[in-house]
Amino acid sequence: xxxxxxxxxxxxxxATAPVRELLPGRDVVLGGVRGFxxxxxxxxxxxxxxxxxxxxxxxxxVHLVPDDEGMRVPPHPHTGLQTVTWLIDxxxxxxxxxxxxxxxxxxxxxxxxxxxxxxxxxxxxxGRPPVLGxxxxxxxxxxxxxxxxxxxxxxxxxxxxVEPGVTVTVIAGELDGVASPARTYTALFxxxxxxxxxxxxxxPLDPDFEYGALTxxxxxxxxxxxxxxxxxxxxxxxxxxxxxxxxxxGRVLLLGGEPFDDPxxxxxxxxxxxxxxxxxxxxxxxxxxxFGPVHGYDGAALPAPALxxxxxxxxxxxx
Numbered sequence: 001x002x003x004x005x006x007x008x009x010x011x012x013x014x015a016t017a018p019v020r021e022l023l024p025g026r027d028v029v030l031g032g033v034r035g036f037x038x039x040x041x042x043x044x045x046x047x048x049x050x051x052x053x054x055x056x057x058x059x060x061x062v063h064l065v066p067d068d069e070g071m072r073v074p075p076h077p078h079t080g081l082q083t084v085t086w087l088i089d090x091x092x093x094x095x096x097x098x099x100x101x102x103x104x105x106x107x108x109x110x111x112x113x114x115x116x117x118x119x120x121x122x123x124x125x126x127g128r129p130p131v132l133g134x135x136x137x138x139x140x141x142x143x144x145x146x147x148x149x150x151x152x153x154x155x156x157x158x159x160x161x162v163e164p165g166v167t168v169t170v171i172a173g174e175l176d177g178v179a180s181p182a183r184t185y186t187a188l189f190x191x192x193x194x195x196x197x198x199x200x201x202x203x204p205l206d207p208d209f210e211y212g213a214l215t216x217x218x219x220x221x222x223x224x225x226x227x228x229x230x231x232x233x234x235x236x237x238x239x240x241x242x243x244x245x246x247x248x249x250g251r252v253l254l255l256g257g258e259p260f261d262d263p264x265x266x267x268x269x270x271x272x273x274x275x276x277x278x279x280x281x282x283x284x285x286x287x288x289x290x291f292g293p294v295h296g297y298d299g300a301a302l303p304a305p306a307l308x309x310x311x312x313x314x315x316x317x318x319x
Contacts, residue, residue, distance in 0.1 A: 014049075014210045014259035015236030020225050023047055023232045028057070036071050037062075038136070041214060041232035043266065050212040050234065051257015052186040054081070054140040054266060058216060058230070058253075060133020061089050070124030070132055075294035075301040077285045078114035080146045080264070080271035082139040082184070085110035085122070086171060086192065088216055088251055090132030096120035097292030100152045106134075109155040109171055111182050115141065115148035117281065119291040119301070135216060135253060137190075139172075140271050143262050145185040155181050165199035168192070173257075176204060189256035195220065195246035203242045203254065211235040211242070211256035218250025227252070263314035268305060275312040282307065 015021075023046055025039040042048060042056040064070045071092055085092060087106045094102050094110055097119040104110040112120060124132060141148065159178040161168040170180045173189035180190075189209060193201065195218065205211060213222045213233045220227050222244050227233050235242070237259075244252055265272045270281045282304045284290035294301070 015234070017236055017238045019234060019236035020223060021047065021234035021236070022225060022227075023234060025058070025230045025232065030073060036073070039230045041230075047212075047232070047234050049140070049260050050210055050255050051188055052140045052142070052260040053137060053188075053190075053212075053255045053257065054260075054264075054271065055136075055138035056214065056232070056255070057136045058134070058214060060131070061217070062132045064124070064128070064130050064132060070128055071122055072124065072299075073122040074299050075119050075121045075297055076269055077117060077119045077281065077291045078112075078269050079117050079277075079281045080141050081114050082141065083110075083112045083114070083120075084137040084139065084171070084190070085134070086137065086253070087132075087134035089134065090129045091125055092132075092134075093123050093125040094120060095294050095296050096152055097294050098150060098152055099295070101296060102152075102154045104154065107158070107169065109153075109158060109180075109182060111153040111155070113141075113148060113151050113183070115146070115150045117284070117290040118150035119285075119294050121294050121297040123297070133217065135214070137255070138271075139184065139186075139188065140260060140262070140264055141185050142260070143273065146271075146273065148185070153182060163201060165195060165197045166201045167194045167196070168201070168203060169194070186260060187258040189254070191254045192216070193244050193252045193254065195248070195250045197249065198247050200243065200245045203244065205239045205242050205256065207238050207240050208258060209256040210237045210259055211239070211254060214253045214255070216251040216253050218246060218248060220250045220252045221245040222252065265312045265314045267307075267312055274314055278312055279307065
């Protein structure tokens with residue numbers, strides 16, 4: 001998914017102990033006035049990273065009328081990151097400049113590693129279901145892997161822990177000794193906790209990781225804090241387990257990882273290490289270099305926005 005608001009703010013120190021920091025999201029429209037509305041919870045000034053997770057948009061449930069295009073994000077570039085597409089309702093058709101075409105459905109994982117550069121588009125496919133909802137997430141690549149060759153993974157089956165009324169799906173990393181097949185480049189964790197009915201569950205955590213939680217659907221209580229949809233609960237570090245409770249059907253997304261300390265610049269759809277890397281990526285996209293074309297999308301690619309008049313400064317997390 002393309003970021004329409006250029007970003008260069010990367011900060012917010014990783015808490016060294018458990019905290020309960022509730023942060024509201026903000027509404028963003030992708031693609032102009034008739035675009036697709038999302039709620040953005042990462043990055044924001046108080047908290048812009050959870051582990052290497054550096055970007056989080058949630059959306060839906062959106063009820064699509066017959067003449068509604070649904071999601072339609074034209075071809076756009078990425079560098080220095082991985083994109084994670086996670087749905088709870090509907091379908092999204094992915095196309096990229098490596099030639100991959102794949103429809104992702106609820107419970108399946110699309111993971112695209114941009115590395116040195118890739119372009120892709122996302123749209124609601126023909127014959128799509130009438131409801132769409134889910135999350136689009138980015139993971140920053142560490143310095144030693146920021147220029148890795150681009151690649152794409154689709155995982156239709158992920159490991160799950162099932163108990164009465166609750167299913168925990170491991171999107172990234174490991175839970176209870178069971179690991180997701182998704183390839184990551186830092187110590188990372190992601191899971192969806194789906195409540196079918198009123199229930200209480202406990203998820204084991206790594207005390208060295210920092211964590212955050214988002215409610216994707218319904219309502220839930222995380223570590224005793226009511227977590228409405230559209231907000232992020234930052235949990236810090238130091239927990240070995242986390243209690244989650246719901247009074248009825250609902251879905252919570254857990255994100256975590258080792259604190260990511262590499263200085264990075266985030267601007268538009270690029271993650272780089274300095275101003276010059278961002279400038280070079282923008283110039284390559286504008287000139288039709290590096291990223292390659294996305295075949296099959298009916299429409300023009302997104303143009304890059306103008307750069308700010310001052311240099312973009314890399315920002316490490318305060319310690």
